[in-house]
Amino acid sequence: MHVSWVEAALIGGGAIVGWLSTRRIDRGPAPRGPSRDYLAGVNFLVKDQPDRAVEAFLRAVAVERDMVETQFALGALFRRRGEVDRAIRVHQNLIAREALEPGFREQASYALAQDYQRAGLFDHAEKLLLELAEGGNYQIAALHDLVTLYETEREWARAIDTHRRLAKAGKPEQPAAIAHYYCELAELERVGGRLAAAREHLRAARREQRKFPRAALVRADVAIDMGEADLAVRLLKRVPLATPALAGEVLSRLVRALTAVGRTEELPAVVSELAAHGPDVADALAHAAIVAGELGSPALLELARAYVEREPTVAELVEALRPGEGMLAEPMLKGLCAALRRQALRAARFRCGECGFSSNSFFWQCPGCRRWDSQKPLSPSDLTAGRGGTVRAR
DSSP: OOOOHHHHHHHHHHHHHHHHHHSOTTSSSOOOOOOHHHHHHHHHHHTTOHHHHHHHHHHHHTTOGGGHHHHHHHHHHHHHTTOHHHHHHHHHHHHHOTTOOHHHHHHHHHHHHHHHHHHTOHHHHHHHHHHHTTSSTTHHHHHHHHHHHHHHTTOHHHHHHHHHHHHHHSOOSOTTHHHHHHHHHHHHHHHTTOHHHHHHHHHHHHHHSTTOHHHHHHHHHHHHHTTOHHHHHHHHHHHHHHOGGGHHHHHHHHHHHHHHTTOGGGHHHHHHHHHTTOHHHHHHHHHHHHHHTOOOSHHHHHHHHHHHHHSHHHHHHHHHHSOTTSOOOHHHHHHHHHHHHHHHHHSOOEEETTTOOEESSOOSBOTTTOOBTOEEEOOHHHHHTTOSOOOOOO
């Protein structure tokens, strides 16, 4: 992808204006114009020859002190356009200048770290960011980037240490992040069969955030693995009371916990007990049951009936289907729930409240904006009204 002549003209014109503004025309000798190499670089950009333009700009910056800002603009432009190799060359050349001012050198180091991150050269980026994180104008930015880097590489222990440093240097944007890191570590230990280590990480997560719903869910998973169904059920009952949006995560685990010990007949009673805490919890559980197809018991089916009769868009369908003032027949109710389930499985079922990222799967951390706990399930009224959006992730 090449730099357009419009962008080239903007770079060249902006640089010349900036160069003139920095000169003190009323003192000393008359200012001289931009170097031949710089003008050649602009000419190469206009002719859509970016490789030759970079070479010319790099020669120009070696002799033109006032062109440093232009080099930063050029490097940022290359990075935005995905031409990371060229951005790296520009910023490496700036760092190589012995006479570069300390402030510019720090800026060039951070820009180069961003280039490396964009190129996937995380080890190179990490080295620069660790140096910048020791202090200076880019300390906070470097710590934030290190957190993102460690999250991307799933280096959760390093993410914890870096997030603590960020908390000391300035208020972190997401205070619950460390608790999530411990839960990630617990998940890894659980998958590896190291359940005692998993429980230790979960205790650390709860020390970071009291009544942390994810820690309760993972601890329930550990209890299920250990055959402790009663403990799993007790833990799972707490979650939708505090966070109704997680009802789907709760219901699937309840089914798994009771199935593992051959006590599936207890599921309706447990769900009814939770639903009695209020319409928010009841509706969240009903929605989860519809999407999961868990409507085999009369209790769950009646929960779904109450839900579809309350949901604005779906309620109109119920009103049209049922005879007069009577109750919607069970076959029609099941058919409606099956249709809602098919619609939910075809469309995005979760959406980030921060950036709007939509997906079929639930993520604790949004893949779009990297915010924790920002994804929420879409209701059937959203789906039937076409507000589910396009699926953007698995």
